[in-house]
Amino acid sequence: MSPTLLKLAGVHTHIGAYHILHGVDLEVPEGQVTMLLGRNGAGKTTTLRTIMGLWPHSQGTIEFAGSKHRQSTPEIAQQGIAYVPESMGIFSDLSVAENLLLAARQAKRLQDLDEARLNWLFGLFPALKTFWQYPAGKLSGGQKQMVAIARALIEPRRLLLIDEPSKGLAPAIVQNLIEALRELKKQQTTVLLVEQNFAMAKALGDRVAVMDDGRVVYTGAMQELAEDEGLQQRLLGLSLGAHQ
Template sequence: MLRIEQLHVSYGGIQAVRDVSLEVNEGEVVTLIGSNGAGKTTTLNAICGITPSRGTIQYRGVELQGKATHQIVREGIVMVPEGRRVFPKLTVAVNLLMGAYARKISKASLQKEMEEIYHLFPRLAERKNQMAGTMSGGEQQMLAIGRALMAKPSLLMLDEPSMGLAPIIVKDIYETIRRIKGQGITILLVEQNASMALSVADRGYVLENGEIRLHDTAQNLREQDKVKRAYLGR
């Protein structure tokens, strides 16, 4: 579905990502784990066309390099960015509608899809007329994911969905990720919280200093001593 080969990204004279190759198959949850500054977000930004890069990024056989971000969204790739970035002065309902801006869809279908998001996130239904900026961090994360789902992605990319959230909220977010996976949506997940990421993923890649050091099934990565010591606190 998504295939990246020999990806290189530089900022000035600093090479942030070096020779990264990875793939995501349809229906999978694949996670990129690593410490802060390892190159995880840079990789997602390259896929979205935000960050200039060298290498090959193919999605369903279509080369994404050189495409604008809005064209990549139309290919079915949608990212929930780190820090959520909801529209703080717009209501929950309007934020969700913004997710469907690039789609041609009837009013009835749009309303039906919003109800599906409210079913997935009941808290958003309770706050649909509330300004997004007045919500808690966890609620904003739910909104950001809901807004992305309104774009009807075939590949959903999540950048640090647990960052800054209380453990009980993180548990809720990851339960939702499992439910999204159950709907058949492919997910590429970037996380520093390796334990949570590997609990939901099928496969994982470990990024260190811009390079992939390990790649295996999520279960096997959880059992590797290096991963245990560096990322799982064991």
């Protein structure tokens, strides 16, 4: 078993008057892709935002690399955690290059970007190089998603949180994303990935946690869930086999 990089124990989160997370227990092994699945409204996005400090937890503990944290979002990012929200969060009026520069804490100018890492990103997402000086807001949905993920990877990160990267994308673009994320897996990048595309979940996931009503109700190997249609129906109300 890989060592645990991220651990949530009994985490509760309130947003205004609403109690969203009801004691989340979750472990994310280092160097693996952990899928976070569940029906709409189960609490998956709130879990990612709580880990990132965007919504503070009201109870429980979050440990990263063995240390408890309850810092601000910038301090959490400094520890090497990056977040790709469902909305992607890119700056539409800025070029692809400027979007990546803003995410690079150690670079003040484009010339300061790590050339080797930039070439690695171009290998993952060739469209970045093609549209390097193009306004990010004019890119296709799939290209914007690539920019969003590349921003999170422009500097080495210990943990990548990604929320529904395939949402609204054409199947061919989804396949490109799968291939890029597989390359990240080869480099032992630790990823916690929320995804509704179950073919993508099966292709990428090492471990899986299923949420329901603000709690994690199942954890195990992704392959075991992918092979057990009865378990899929019970936990998710559908069959992965119908989403190939």
